[in-house]
Amino acid sequence: xxxxxxICKSYDEKTVLDNIMAEFPDxxxxxxxxxxxxxxxxxxxxxERFYEVNIGEIIFDDKVEIHDLTRACLRENIAMVxxxxxxxxxxxxxxxxxxxxxxxxxxxxxxxxxETFVDQFVSTLPDGYQTVISNEMSSLSAGEKxxxxxxxxxxxxxxxxxxxxxxxxxxxxxxxxxxxxxNHLMQGRTSFVIAHRLSTIKDADLILVMKDGDIIEQGSHExxxxxxxxxxxxxxxxxxxTQTA
Numbered sequence: 001x002x003x004x005x006x007i008c009k010s011y012d013e014k015t016v017l018d019n020i021m022a023e024f025p026d027x028x029x030x031x032x033x034x035x036x037x038x039x040x041x042x043x044x045x046x047x048e049r050f051y052e053v054n055i056g057e058i059i060f061d062d063k064v065e066i067h068d069l070t071r072a073c074l075r076e077n078i079a080m081v082x083x084x085x086x087x088x089x090x091x092x093x094x095x096x097x098x099x100x101x102x103x104x105x106x107x108x109x110x111x112x113x114x115e116t117f118v119d120q121f122v123s124t125l126p127d128g129y130q131t132v133i134s135n136e137m138s139s140l141s142a143g144e145k146x147x148x149x150x151x152x153x154x155x156x157x158x159x160x161x162x163x164x165x166x167x168x169x170x171x172x173x174x175x176x177x178x179x180x181x182x183n184h185l186m187q188g189r190t191s192f193v194i195a196h197r198l199s200t201i202k203d204a205d206l207i208l209v210m211k212d213g214d215i216i217e218q219g220s221h222e223x224x225x226x227x228x229x230x231x232x233x234x235x236x237x238x239x240x241x242t243q244t245a
Contacts (some may be wrong), residue, residue, distance in 0.1 A: 001025055002047065002160075002190060007056035009042055009213075016042050018213045020056070024206065029186055031193045031201040033231075034210035040194045043210070044162050047192070049074050076101060079158035081182070083165035085145040089134035092122055096129075096152050104155060116151040116181040143174035150181045161191040207231065 007020040017039045024030050032040045045051050047058060049071050058066040066074075087095050096118070097104070113119040121144050125131045133140060140148075153161065163182060195201055202221045209217035209224070209231050217224055217231050224231040 001061055003057075003059040003062070004043075005057045005059065007043075007046065007058065008054050009039075009046060009051065010054055016213050017046075020215060022208065022215065022218065024190055024192075026190055027188055028205040029191045029193060029203070030206045030208060031195060031204035032208045032210060033195065033201060037212075038210040039213040040210055041164060044164065044192050044194065047160070048078055048080075048162070077158055078160045078162065079153035079156045080162045080164065081146075081149050081153050081185075085142065085149050087133050087135055087138065087140075087145060087148060089132070089136075091130050091132055092125075092148070093129035095133065095148060096155060098152065100155060109155070112151050112154040115184040116147055116154055117177055118147050118151045121147075141174070143178060146174075146178055147181055150178065150185055154185050159189060161186060161189045162194075163191065164194045 002024040004020050004022045007017055008015070009017040020039075020043065032043060034040055042051065046053055047066075049066060049069075060066070060069070088098065093109075096109070096113070110119070113122065121140075122128055122131070138145070193201070193204065201207060205220065206218060207221060207224055208215050211230070217227065217229055219227070221235075225235065226232075
């Protein structure tokens with residue numbers, strides 16, 4: 001359980017988050033949506049303690065306040081998958097194991113690669129997992145690089161997972177494969193998903209709709225549709241576009 005109590009955050013006297021209150025149960029998926037600048041990324045960055053709150057508390061398991069945990073402890077238990085992928089010069093295998101704090105078995109490695117569909121495209125490469133890649137020069141597509149970052153997070157085995165616009169830079173077909181990989185990754189973890197496409201939001205346990213640093217609506221997909229508010233209007237407009245395309 002992660003609980004936010006009266007969270008406020010500001011930069012240079014500009015309020016970014018205003019009195020945020022929310023609870024996220026263990027093994028749940030929370031989707032956070034809103035326009036650019038609504039405060040979505042700031043909210044998850046506070047949970048990772050990249051930023052400090054100005055007012056309020058972030059409490060884990062009903063008893064541990066975030067400042068009672070070291071940043072190192074938090075980072076060991078949290079994994080992020082971002083819109084912008086990165087790899088470093090080295091083999092695919094080394095890239096996948098980058099940053100691991102523990103030894104993993106070959107079975108664990110291969111299972112993670114299968115669960116995240118990395119094995120499907122790596123097995124077609126002449127040098128397989130020994131293929132050398134880099135950000136500057138790589139034959140991998142944006143979607144394949146994204147699958148590598150998802151697999152990397154899978155190997156970390158985090159308790160908390162943050163996915164920030166993880167499918168926004170790929171085509172629809174690639175998005176479906178990445179979404180399946182993320183579904184495997186989110187099983188048994190407390191997950192936060194920042195996304196614009198409602199196809200990645202509908203199945204969340206909780207949806208937070210943010211605007212100007214505040215949560216203006218929260219609930220499940222069905223609950224928010226029943227409220228006929230901001231979320232329902234946005235969903236219906238996207239659905240209508242899909243139907244007429």
